[in-house]
């Protein structure tokens with residue numbers, strides 16, 4: 001893991017590098033989020049226009065500026081494969097780090113999300129140990145649930161909540 005200073009840290013794994021998004025990533029944000037396959041379980045996340053992707057990039061960048069971490073762009077060589085990271089949010093009166101991953105379907109099924117999520121959860125346990133990492137996953141999204149578990153999270157039924165697209169199952173890094 002290379003530390004480039006507060007708010008600009010790059011994470012390295014055996015196959016991937018995870019980098020803070022820049023405006024050059026807006027096209028990838030747009031491409032991934034307008035593909036109905038990537039939002040099949042979370043239709044509220046779908047983006048229509050490039051302007052929507054610019055807005056989303058700005059929100060991601062605001063989070064980085066404010067908290068020194070956020071969503072990373074997953075790179076393999078020169079290609080951007082998608083996104084993985086965390087956003088600070090409240091869940092049942094507690095500050096938590098909400099884990100997120102969304103990949104271009106061309107990269108699915110090769111362990112990329114698991115590798116990226118493990119790096120992000122490892123970063124959180126080293127740098128934000130007081131905050132549980134949680135994942136909010138739709139009950140039918142088996143691939144996402146597998147990624148959460150393989151990244152070290154476990155099912156926490158008592159935290160389940162209604163999300164924008166219906167019931168979210170909660171997975172957490174902290175034992176109750």
Ligand SMILES: CC(C)(COP(=O)(O)OP(=O)(O)OC[C@H]1O[C@@H](n2cnc3c(N)ncnc32)[C@H](O)[C@@H]1OP(=O)(O)O)[C@@H](O)C(=O)NCCC(=O)NCCS
Nearest residue numbers: 038101102103108109110111112113114137142143144146
């Ligand atoms: C969820 C997602 C990130 C997984 O990415 P990925 O790189 O293909 O995941 P991995 O290759 O690391 O595989 C993770 C596990 O899911 C399993 N899996 C993959 N697709 C599956 C499916 N359709 N049903 C059940 N399990 C599945 C894999 O077999 C693997 O488990 P295993 O190692 O025990 O065999 C990817 O499918 C995606 O971007 N989906 C759309 C966005 C999304 O739903 N994000 C989560 C929102 S909560």
